[in-house]
Amino acid sequence: xxxxxxxxxxxxxxHVGTRIRERRIMLGLSQQQMAxxxxxxxxxxxxxxxxxxxxxxxxxxxISQVLGIPVSFFFExxxxxxxxxxxxxQRMCLELARNFAAISNEKHQDALSQMARALxxxxxxxx
Numbered sequence: 001x002x003x004x005x006x007x008x009x010x011x012x013x014x015h016v017g018t019r020i021r022e023r024r025i026m027l028g029l030s031q032q033q034m035a036x037x038x039x040x041x042x043x044x045x046x047x048x049x050x051x052x053x054x055x056x057x058x059x060x061x062x063i064s065q066v067l068g069i070p071v072s073f074f075f076e077x078x079x080x081x082x083x084x085x086x087x088x089x090q091r092m093c094l095e096l097a098r099n100f101a102a103i104s105n106e107k108h109q110d111a112l113s114q115m116a117r118a119l120x121x122x123x124x125x126x127x
Contacts, residue, residue: 010051018049019075019076022094026097027068037066038066
């Protein structure tokens with residue numbers, strides 16, 4: 001039994017939205033910041049990320065420019081069987097990146113970065 005084309009489009013829209021969200025979080029941008037950068041409302045950006053509203057080719061290109069990646073990034077992994085949710089480690093890494101980017105004091109960012117390097121070095125040395 002073949003998959004309904006409407007359902008496939010929804011799955012693709014959700015995949016693209018998830019990839020937008022992942023990249024936005026990696027860059028430490030809020031939905032509001034990204035919405036402002038691409039000239040849409042916060043609600044529209046939220047609907048794009050959830051796969052509720054489809055994204056036109058022109059808008060997808062604009063989003064790729066704002067996020068600094070090629071359009072093809074949004075479709076990577078589409079043909080593979082994807083795990084529906086991020087695992088706990090991936091979620092923590094994305095949260096860490098978002099929180100780090102939210103720190104406005106460069107000295108605090110530098111101190112946190114040095115601490116992370118020190119902890120990583122200690123973990124490697126302990127192996």
